[in-house]
Structure formats: C-alpha cells, structure tokens
Amino acid sequence: MLSYIVKRALQSVLVLLAVGLVAFSMFRFVGDPVENMLGQERTNADIERLRESLGLNDPFLVQYWDFLVGAVQGDVGVSFRQGRPALELIMERAPATLELALVSAIFAMVLGIVLGIYTAINRKGPITNFILSTSLIGVSLPTFLIGILLIYIFAVELKWLPSFGRGETVDLGWWSTGLLTWSGIKSLILPSITLGLYQMTLIMRLVRSEMSEVLRQDYIRFARARGLSERAINFRHAVKNTLIPVITVAGLQIGSIIAFAIITETVFQWPGVGLLFIDSVQFVDIPVMASYLMLISVMFVGINFLVDMLYLAIDPRLRDGKGS
Amino acid sequence: MMYDNFALDCFVILYLTFNRFESLAAKGYLLKKYRFQGVSGFSALGSPKQSQDRTKINSWFNRVFNTGGQILFKKISLTASAALLVSTSFVAAETLNWARAGDSLTMDPHAQNEGPTHTLAHQIYEPLLLRDNTGAVEAALATEWGPSADNPNIWEFKLREGVTYHDGAEFDSEDVVFSITRAMSEHSNMKELLSSVKEVRATGKYSVEIETNGPNPIMASNLTNLFMMDKGWAEANDAVAVQDIEGGEETFASRNTNGTGPYKLVSRAADSLTELEAFDGYWGKGEFPLEITKINYTPIKNPATRVAALLSGEVDFIQDVPVQDLARVDGDENLQVITAPQNRVIFFGLNQGDADLKTDDVEGKNPFADLRVRQAMNMAINREAIQKIVMRDQSIPAGVAMPPFVNGWTEALDTLPSSDLDAAKALMADAGYGDGFSVTLHCPNDRYINDEPICQAAVGMFAQIGITVNLDAKPKAQHFPQIANSETDFYMLGWGVPTFDSAYIFNFLVHTRSDERGSWNGTRYSNAEVDEMIVSLESETDLDVRDATVAKIWAQVQEDVLYLPIHHQVLNWGTSNKIDTVVSPEDQPKFKYFTLK
Numbered sequence: 001m002l003s004y005i006v007k008r009a010l011q012s013v014l015v016l017l018a019v020g021l022v023a024f025s026m027f028r029f030v031g032d033p034v035e036n037m038l039g040q041e042r043t044n045a046d047i048e049r050l051r052e053s054l055g056l057n058d059p060f061l062v063q064y065w066d067f068l069v070g071a072v073q074g075d076v077g078v079s080f081r082q083g084r085p086a087l088e089l090i091m092e093r094a095p096a097t098l099e100l101a102l103v104s105a106i107f108a109m110v111l112g113i114v115l116g117i118y119t120a121i122n123r124k125g126p127i128t129n130f131i132l133s134t135s136l137i138g139v140s141l142p143t144f145l146i147g148i149l150l151i152y153i154f155a156v157e158l159k160w161l162p163s164f165g166r167g168e169t170v171d172l173g174w175w176s177t178g179l180l181t182w183s184g185i186k187s188l189i190l191p192s193i194t195l196g197l198y199q200m201t202l203i204m205r206l207v208r209s210e211m212s213e214v215l216r217q218d219y220i221r222f223a224r225a226r227g228l229s230e231r232a233i234n235f236r237h238a239v240k241n242t243l244i245p246v247i248t249v250a251g252l253q254i255g256s257i258i259a260f261a262i263i264t265e266t267v268f269q270w271p272g273v274g275l276l277f278i279d280s281v282q283f284v285d286i287p288v289m290a291s292y293l294m295l296i297s298v299m300f301v302g303i304n305f306l307v308d309m310l311y312l313a314i315d316p317r318l319r320d321g322k323g324s
Numbered sequence: 325m326m327y328d329n330f331a332l333d334c335f336v337i338l339y340l341t342f343n344r345f346e347s348l349a350a351k352g353y354l355l356k357k358y359r360f361q362g363v364s365g366f367s368a369l370g371s372p373k374q375s376q377d378r379t380k381i382n383s384w385f386n387r388v389f390n391t392g393g394q395i396l397f398k399k400i401s402l403t404a405s406a407a408l409l410v411s412t413s414f415v416a417a418e419t420l421n422w423a424r425a426g427d428s429l430t431m432d433p434h435a436q437n438e439g440p441t442h443t444l445a446h447q448i449y450e451p452l453l454l455r456d457n458t459g460a461v462e463a464a465l466a467t468e469w470g471p472s473a474d475n476p477n478i479w480e481f482k483l484r485e486g487v488t489y490h491d492g493a494e495f496d497s498e499d500v501v502f503s504i505t506r507a508m509s510e511h512s513n514m515k516e517l518l519s520s521v522k523e524v525r526a527t528g529k530y531s532v533e534i535e536t537n538g539p540n541p542i543m544a545s546n547l548t549n550l551f552m553m554d555k556g557w558a559e560a561n562d563a564v565a566v567q568d569i570e571g572g573e574e575t576f577a578s579r580n581t582n583g584t585g586p587y588k589l590v591s592r593a594a595d596s597l598t599e600l601e602a603f604d605g606y607w608g609k610g611e612f613p614l615e616i617t618k619i620n621y622t623p624i625k626n627p628a629t630r631v632a633a634l635l636s637g638e639v640d641f642i643q644d645v646p647v648q649d650l651a652r653v654d655g656d657e658n659l660q661v662i663t664a665p666q667n668r669v670i671f672f673g674l675n676q677g678d679a680d681l682k683t684d685d686v687e688g689k690n691p692f693a694d695l696r697v698r699q700a701m702n703m704a705i706n707r708e709a710i711q712k713i714v715m716r717d718q719s720i721p722a723g724v725a726m727p728p729f730v731n732g733w734t735e736a737l738d739t740l741p742s743s744d745l746d747a748a749k750a751l752m753a754d755a756g757y758g759d760g761f762s763v764t765l766h767c768p769n770d771r772y773i774n775d776e777p778i779c780q781a782a783v784g785m786f787a788q789i790g791i792t793v794n795l796d797a798k799p800k801a802q803h804f805p806q807i808a809n810s811e812t813d814f815y816m817l818g819w820g821v822p823t824f825d826s827a828y829i830f831n832f833l834v835h836t837r838s839d840e841r842g843s844w845n846g847t848r849y850s851n852a853e854v855d856e857m858i859v860s861l862e863s864e865t866d867l868d869v870r871d872a873t874v875a876k877i878w879a880q881v882q883e884d885v886l887y888l889p890i891h892h893q894v895l896n897w898g899t900s901n902k903i904d905t906v907v908s909p910e911d912q913p914k915f916k917y918f919t920l921k
Binding site: 040166278284 | 429430435436437438513514516517567573574578593594595596597622623624625626628629630632633635636637638770798799800801802804805808820832837839840843844
C-alpha cells in the first residue's frame, strides 16, 4: 500500500515537471518580452542588455531549471509587466477567481441536480423536452458567445446587471470578497452563469442518465412492489445512489472551472487570475505565465492524487497491493 | 481502469472539444492518465510535439482571445435595433468613468515610456512643458523656456512659482534637477529622449538650465512626457532610483504617487480600478475647466464588452471604439463619437539593401533593390479602397511615412502616388519581373487598427501586378522582434512621433542601422549622404537651414521609395454626449481640459 502511494506521488511530480517543460518550450513561440518592456526609442544595445539580464539568451532548459530552482525556494520571479512578484500577483487575484468558481459550481450543482432529477423522473413531456433542448445550447455555444449574449441582454438592453468588473469589494485580511456588497453580488451573476452553464448541463445530463439507470434496478422495483410512495422511492432510494458518481465528477469539475475561467474573465473583465494570464500571454510575461501554469497543474495533479487516495481508502483490492 | 475514471476522462475530452481550448493543465491530466501513450481521439487535441508548431499556437491564441468576441458583437450590432431605453443620465455630474483596452504598467513616472502609462501619469504628475489636447506645446511647470542667448548648448527654464505637491511640499528647481537626473539614470525608460543632455543645473530657486552636448533645437519636444517628482518625497520613501523591473524590484514610487497634477491617486488595483480625485491645491484652478472632480479608470480588454459598458451607461468615456461599432455608438442618442487624426502613420517596409531575399522565389537577386519594383508596388496599393472598405472611412490615406502634425510635413509630400495599374505593370516588366515573383509579408495582428485586414487587402492589390504575397500575421510580441533582428524582408510598421519633429523619424527609420541610430530601420537602406544630413540636424541651430535639410532628406526618401505609406490612423473616442472635448492626437486625454455640457 505504501509503495502504491509512493508510486502515485512520484507520478504526480513527474507530470508537474513535464507540464513545466512543455510550458517553457512554448514560451519561445509566444514572442519576445523585451519589445514590450522597452519603449520605441530603445537601442539595440538596450535590447541585448535586457535579454542578457533576464536570461532570455539561455536555452529554454536552462531557463526552466532556473525557474525550478527559484520555485523550490519560493521565488518564482517578478512580473515583467507590472514589476511585482509573480506569486503575489496571483495570490492577489485568486480570491476573485475562486469566488467566481465557487458561485458557478454551486449554480451548476444545484440546478444541474434538480433539473437532472426532474427530467429523469418525467422522461417525457413538454417541460422535459424544453429543458433538454435548451441545455444543448449550454454544451454547444462557446463561452465567450454566451457571455456576450448575456451582456447584451442584461446589461445593454435591460440595464439590470453590470457588464464588467467585480463591483465593490470588501477586504477581509488578504481575501477580498464581492459577496458582501450588493454591487458585488450583482456583478457575480452574469459571469457565474456563463462559466457554470456548461458544467450545469453536464451534471444535469449525468444525473439524468445515472438516475434512469438506477430507476431500472431491481431494488427500485421491489420498493415499488412494497408499495412505497413515488416520493420515497425517488428521493430516498434512487437519488442517493445516483449522486455518488456525480460527486466524483463535480469535484474534478471545480478544478476545471478554475482553470477554464480564462475566457469568462476576459469577456467580463473579471480581475481574476485568468485575466492576469491572458494579459501575461500578450505581454510575454514569462514569470507570471509559468507560475500560473504550474499552480494550475499542481491543483489538477493534487485533486487527482487525492481522488486516487480516496479509491485506495474505498477499494480493499488496491489496499492489498494487487490492483491498479 | 475504473468506470468513474474513464467517464471523467471522456468529460475532459468532451470539454476540450466543445470549448476548443487546449489547456496545458488538462493536457497534463490526460497525459498522466494515459501515461504518454496515444489514445485515439486524444491525439487530435495536440500532443507536445504538435504544440511546438508555431502557426498552430498563433492561430489558437488569436482564435480564442482576439477574434471571436469582435465577430459576434459585430453581428449583434447589425441585427439589433439601435434604439435603447432611456440611458442613465451622466452619473453625479462630476464623476467620469473612463475605460480603455490597456492599463498603466506602473505608477513610477520614469520606468516606462508607453502610452497608457503616460496617460494616467499625466493626470497625476506634470512635466515642465505639456502638449494640450490639440497637440500644441503649452507651459506647465515651466512658464518660460528657450535656448540661452549666449550659449546655444544651454536651454533655460523659468519655473512656475507657488506650485505644491499633493502632500503639500513645494515645487522648486531642486526637484527639476532631481527628476531629470532620475529620468537619465540606468533603469529609466525615458533616458533615450535625454541622450543629448550633459547636465541639469539649478540657477535659482525657480530657474533651471539644461546643458546639452551640442545645440538641441527641439529640447522642448523631448520634455512633454517627462514628469516632475518631489526630491524630498522620493528620498524619504527610498524611491530615488527608478524601478528596475528586470532586476525584480518594486519601489514605493511604483505604487504610490505624489505629483503636482490636477488629480491625486485615491486607490489603485492594477487591471481593475484606479480612482482619482481632484487636487484642491492645484495651481491651475481658474485657469483650466477642471469640471471633472472624480475619475474612475477601468481597463476593459474585450472590445465588445467595452462598447457594451459604454452603451449601458456604466462608463462615460472609452478611448478605443472598434471601427465596426462606430455607427452604433454614434447612433445612440446619449452618446457621441469624436474623431481626429492620430499621430501615427502606417506603412510597409521593404528590404532593399540585401543582395538576396530569404522569403522570395527569385534566385540570387533582390527584386526590392530595383527602384522600379518599389515604384510599381507603391502605385499598386489602392489607398482609397483600404480607407473605404477596410477602415470604414476611419483613416486618412498617406503618401508619406510621416503624420501630418510633424515638422517637415507638407501637403505635396503627402500626395498619394497615382494608382495606375498599367503603368505599374509596365514598370514591373521593365525591371524584368513581368511574370512577377513571390514574397512573404509580415504583419502584426494585435497592434494597429485593423492591421491584419489591411495586409490581406494589400495581398490582393499586389497580386494585380503579379506579385504573389504570402501573408504571415502574428501577435506584436512576435512581429516586432523580426524587424529588430532583420528577419523580415517585407513588413508592416506604424510610427508615432512624440517629438512632433521629422528628426525623430529619420533617426529611427531612415538612418543606416547602427548602435546609435536606425534601430527601427528594417529596410537595410543605407545612404551615407542622408546619414550625414540626419546627424547634422541634431546640432543645427538655424531653424531655416534645419528645415531645408529636413525637406532635402524627405525628398530623397520619397525618391528612393524607402517606405510604402498606407494611411494615417484616426482616433475615435466614444463618450457620453455630456462631455465636451477634442481628441488629443497622441491619444492622451488630459481631463483638466474636459468640460461638461
């Protein structure tokens, strides 16, 4: 069992290193930060001096190694664009992204599960058909399109909700929250719908198919034969068994909501880490890009590792060291 | 493999497919799951090997981040009716909500020489001399200025008295000496503009002189973005040295300000919101309108969102209205578009100096070296068509690579070359390229207004005289290094002239590329006679002689068809119709001049 854990942990580290390697080999193709850092009056000597002092003339493997050495010591470098420590920038922006992700996840989970159960129980009927066909929009429209449509309807035409930004925020120590002000909450609505719509559809369809499956199981038939009420069958017996795989998926979806918030944040000028990443890509701000990508992969690998460990706790075959 | 896990993978793949977004993190997840082995359907998402493919990376960056929103909004704008419900009236009369695409990079006034950074700094700090919203030089912290009568190497400045900083400290000559010396220090990005300065001296509490290495007739133009800081404040806060971004440094002055300007910084969250408030002790009270008392500045990156924020009344002023949305903004009863030519000209550069081109199909010869080819290409560009169709009238066709504000510009120089296709074809045949040739055009796709579409239009125009142009459009971070490293034979470039003087163009674009000059001259053009004239401009004090030399250089540049000019860019500011202002040709609104209707 210990060897299994060690093996998994080593694999995780390997994945992290590989992600970093791919990232650093790609930075060369994103462009040259020096052009953005110097004004148009720069001389060729300025360019050379800056390239040298930033270490951009080194092969990418050397740059990667320097980054790793720094990262192990907790120093991932200073943003080329803003001249502040990259990690500090990311940490400052993280609350915005995490709050957006949390609200979208709750929206996706609650609505996804409710609608999923409804459509599973009522397999036919106009409402079910309506939900299923409109949910197709959630899967098939790209995020930026949904975002701009929502802005157009609710901000430009109806003027109910703001089209950009986070509204007023309240600082709670190092965490800044938009959940405590009315304008902050209003600002959250459109971006979280945009970000959560796909996840909601996904969860809804998953719940629907899982529950349909469960409803065909023998124990449901026995329950019916026992004369239990439909309500008790559906909500006490069927839903509980449906939710197990749903929770697994939802857990991982939270990770992807955070990672894929980039587009939503760009559309709504949401001051989170995704927007920071996009600005960094355009500026070729290597320390921020590298730190962001590494943090996101740490998060994914971490969640995955945790899931693996949970299986270990659940599945006795793995514990005996036979499985995997 | 367990069922749940497999389902999970399918969802990740599905997610990626639907969102067409190739995230490294997700890739890492999948790579781990499948232990780097190919799985059908997975390889389509892009293996690490594929990710090294330049063009692919370019295209997905562009696809995901640039184009989509614009295209969509264009469609919405077309279909939706222009009539809006009654818009919220101008909020609280004196507050201005201002948005543009980019944010200031730092609050340190000497650390960056860049448009949005200077624009914000202009509200807080002040230079000795200022360009007002029309582009004319005006007294700011200096009241009188000019070269010394006795020594042409010295410029004398008389400073404004009774000026205080936001913290109450008094402004005097000590601060000027400190600020200019600071701007000349190693990590300053403003130092190139002051390269001719030998020493700055205080000659009294309110008088300063600047000594240069040889006479500098355009000293005044170099000072209009050079902000004055308080020496005492900088020393007390350990901000004497300019922020050294490359050395990984952050200083007090990069996040805090203490200027003499009309507005003081209240709060700032980079890329999110910067709040400014009128400064009660401003020296210009009564002299300037100063009707706006509070400014909220938000960068909004996505053009569709920016326009939406203006249409919904959440912002009152955006600096960059996309050309496709102009009609919609202008058609709104509460909004207006104000337009003016920008201090920026767009043109193509041709490698005419090398013996052979890397990207053409002509063996052993450089077709661009032949003047007739360059003339023919100049004639083949239909500038009016680009103006009408690509720019929707939002440009001024150009005959010379010089904005019209610049000293040295004449209407004659800016006359468009005839677009006589037959004559152009005859020139091509004459030069021995009757059957044409092919060459690659490098173009940015996120720098100038409609940069890539202009290049696309030009491709068709050059095809008419037999030149097959392969277009290679890239983000600016990749495009400009190609010019700097002489890796392109044919490229698009735009040039703004902050000094409003031709010498600035000659120094960077015409002089032979060397350590001192010609850093943006990607044409490999080298003319010793022209170089000599350019150098002579630096110290010529007789303005008539100087202007004559400028005219002579331009005549030579035009004769040699050094650049193929396309147009002068036009600025479009979208504002609430309560605001009354003119558009600054440098795209630098200075809110102290704004009035409200």
